[in-house]
Amino acid sequence: MATMNRISRIAAITRAVEGFVTGKPTPQRHVQVALYSVSSNFNSSPKSHWFSSDRLTDHLGHSNCAAAHGMAGTMLFSVAAAQEVHAKEPRQSKEFMPNEVVLYQYEACPFCNKVKAFLDYYDVPYKVVEVNPINKKEIKWSDYKKVPILMVDGEKMVDSSDIVDKLFQKIHPEIPVDSVSNDEGRKWRGWVDNHLVHVLSPNIYRTTSEAIESFDYITSHGNFSFTERIIAKYAGAAAMYFVSKKLKKKHNITDERGALYEAAETWVDALKGREFLGGSKPDLADLAVFGVLRPIRHLKSGRDMVENTRIGEWYTRMESTVGVSSRVMA
Ligand SMILES: N[C@@H](CCC(=O)N[C@@H](CS)C(=O)NCC(=O)O)C(=O)O
Structure with missing residues (x-):
């Protein structure tokens, strides 16, 4: 049966x-x-x-x-x-010292891994919440049902490219948005x-x-x-x-x-x-x-x-x- x-x-x-x-x-x-x-x-x-x-x-x-x-x-x-070891770019913004960054993710999701590569490179400490893909109960609170979702001190960010752009802006507020890339x-x-x-x-x-x-x-x-x-x-x-x-x-x-x-x-x-x-x-x-x-x-x-x-x-x-x-x- x-x-x-x-x-x-x-x-x-x-x-x-x-x-x-x-x-x-x-x-x-x-x-x-x-x-x-x-x-x-x-x-x-x-x-x-x-x-x-x-x-x-x-x-x-x-x-x-x-x-x-x-x-x-x-x-x-x-x-x-x-190879020579390349130094990480130091975080340049004193304004971006978040207390809590939480990434809702699937461990192997490429979009989530884009965000993680950014956070790792910029040395931004983050917690991970692994989402159960069947019931997605960890993101029940969110209208947006995909991952990654990043919470930065309570501010919700979605979509890997948008997340990266937003974080970059926070780290480099001196760079105009249009020139991020x-x-x-x-x-x-x-x-x-x-x-x-x-x-x-x-x-x-x-x-x-x-x-x-x-x-x-x-x-x-x-x-x-x-x-x-x-x-x-x-x-x-x-x-x-x-x-x-x-x-x-x-x-x-x-x-x-x-x-x-x-x-x-x-x-x-x-x-x-x-x-x-x-x-x-x-x-x-x-x-x-x-x-x-x-x-x-x-x-x-x-x-x-x-x-x-x-x-x-x-x-x-x-x-x-x-x-x-x-x-x-x-
Ligand atoms: N454009 C989005 C795509 C995100 C995306 O498609 N994520 C997949 C997982 S890799 C997802 O959550 N799909 C919906 C689901 O699992 O039900 C981004 O760049 O973040």
Whole structure:
């Protein structure tokens, strides 16, 4: 009986996935296959969701929300030893000394990781509240139902790019809002949201073993109950494996690894020999690229990317510049 339920729910996922990919509305609006927010509450009420088709673009279009922290990956990226250590930019604004910064997030969500890269770089201490993707009870109080949500001394900020812009303004009140990013920075920040994130999902779910690796990370770092975790790992991986094939088509990607390598090379070309896009120190585009790549860095796709492209040196520079996380215990 339980098995039957499971099978019929997996079938529901597949239908929802098809509904999404074909663009047809699906009656299974609440089946959620979120790469960052994968969950497996198969016994959930109709309100809970595995794969909510109205949110699929968020979940699946940017399914790079997975990573595994592994020794192999650490070693691959540890050319850092040979690199000079870049100092963090000191916080320049005495006006921005918040008492409490709280990030509502999914651990592997690329948008949340963009915000975290910024906070880490600027040494802004922040607490994290991991949101349960099934019931989102931690953000019940909010009308805005996506993550990241950042609370800065009671001020609510939403949308990763807006959050970063607002924080930058607080740190650098002397810089006019329009100049937060120059044309080049703006262009590449847009590229991250409109291109890079779409390339990541077909890669991290490319093969069944990669999909399981990704889901292993997601479910072990996310806010899941024990049962949710086990089911999500395998059912989510299976569903996303198929979804990623459809996503490839949706975004006209034929060779996902090729597209990932191309994106990495494109970024290195954009640097034009500079240490960072921002010159001798990272700008907001550097932080955005680094932020969305960080969750995949120790997955097979991230390791392959570093082995097969020139991005490793920049990534390592970013890693050493951003430094240790400024996250504090909640
Ligand atoms: N444009 C938003 C996108 C945020 C977003 O799509 N977040 C996803 C998770 S990575 C989300 O919360 N989706 C809704 C859900 O989980 O139900 C941003 O940059 O912050």
